[in-house]
Amino acid sequence: MAVTTIADMVIVPEKFSQYVIDRTTELNTFLKSGIATPDAVVGKLINGSPEGGRFIELPMWDALDGEEDVFGETDVSIGSIATKSSHATLLMRQKAWGSTDLARVLGGADPMGAIANLIADWRNTREQKVYLAILKGLFDGTSGALKEHLNDISAKTGNSGADACISDGATLDTKQLLGDHYGNLGMVFMHSAVYTYLQKNGMITRNPIFDPSQSSVDMERYLGYSIKVDDSMPYISYEECTSSDDGKIEVTAVNIAELQEHCATTLTASTSDAKKYVKAISPVYDTYFVGAGAFIRQEGTPQGFIGTETDRDKIGAKNYLINRWCQIIHPRGFSWNINAAYPTINGEVIKYPNNAMLATPANWSLAVHHKKVNLACLRHKIG
Known part of the structure; x- marks a missing residue:
């Protein structure tokens, strides 16, 4: 059977880029869980970024303060409403593939769909590493911007080492780090080894939920938290x-x-x-307790940005597909350090952060009261 090559295809860059974005969004587990949500205002800011822009400003209102007046004949006192802002950084990434990399799927009935699906799967894997890099920086035990929400029990030695292991008590201590805002945490993301440990100890509950399409399904929970099992958890x-x-x-x-x-x-x-x-x-595991909308995730197209291109090396008889994307993945309640030190890679100072920069604690600062951040981490062992 003849193999379709990239050169045989008529790729409309805008449509192909949107196809990949749509497919990536459809497959993204963080999006499907609800912890990462789009923001139309952020989208407009991205699309309005001039060529070469690197940051966007996220304005916000300060909480109101002051005391009320007692009604009387004197004029009521006038309070003020102050604003503040935080910054988010654009993430500009790119990857190119040659036709030899894609040859095994290009002979199908829908080669463009096959390529888009492959790219979407690959981008989802890479995007998950972005979230985990950010969480690593925020929950650094020494200088993380959200170290107040870190419950690190991994070094405890009491009860023959059992005090270092995940338990109901340790989990409740973790949610208490948010004080009276603990109810904003609805999901727990854990490694499968942690999940199996909880199963062995009878700590997982199964709650039947009626689903008209399936009669009923079981929703597994741990202390009321919806469980997400993922072996990419650190x-x-x-x-x-x-x-x-x-x-x-x-x-x-x-x-x-x-x-x-x-x-x-x-x-x-x-x-x-x-x-x-x-x-x-x-092993020492990080188990994350997360609330809905903890992250902003928004795609965009800054001025002068080209998302998809194809090229051909006629002399080398090679075809190329180049995919670039721009997005904001930003933890709500934090500000990116616009004066961060950008490293030199392949002889060039990068203009947009890589995952190592996202994992650097000094590049994040808390912009709101910590109780308003729907994130917490339990660092622990298992028996």
Whole structure:
């Protein structure tokens, strides 16, 4: 069967970009759960950004203060309504694929749909890493802007180590960090190992819910929180060690990326002069308690921005599809540091933040009272 190539297709960039955006939105678990919601005002701000713009301003009203007057013949006192603002950063990302990367799907009846679905799946995986990078920065135990909502029990040693494990008591202590706003937390995102641990200990409840299309379905909950199980939830399972430690693993250029994802300290690969090692430890998990609308997620098209392009290398007989996207993924109640230090990558100072910058605590500041933020984190072990 003849294989359709990118060069054979007539791609209308605007329509293809929208197709990918729509498909990505449809598949996005964070959006479907309701913790990330669009914002039409933010969308207009993105679309109005001049070419080269990097930030948008999010104005907000200060809470009213002062005391009321007692009715009488004197003039009523006049209070003021003050405003403040926070900043959000544009996320501008791009990726190109060659026809050889897509050859296995281009022979189908709907090659454009196949490509769009592949890109949407890939972008969802990448977007989830954006949320997790932001949460990592906010919940840094030393300087995170939301460290007041972090309940870190992972180092506790009482009850033969059981005090370091997730429990009903530890969860209730976590929600109490929001005080009387605890009711804004409705969902819990956890790793499957945490979920299985809770199951083993009979801590998961199943509530039947009537669904006309399926007669009834069971909604699993943990202490009333709707459960979302996802193995991309972060955990730490390695620590640096010396060559004399049992079970040591040498850090190499091949495995450093995999090891770094689950190690709290920054690793470097071994060299001929210096060997670097890590060892496995009892995993420490981050379990997130999240409320609806905790994040703004909004797509947009700044002036001069081209979302989709195709190209062909005639000499090399290669076809390319380039996909670029611009969006805001911003935790409500926070401000991005517009004076953040942007790193040099491939000889160029980047203009928009990468995930490492999003995970940097110093790049975020709290812009509202912490009780108004629908996020909390329990850092723990499992038995």
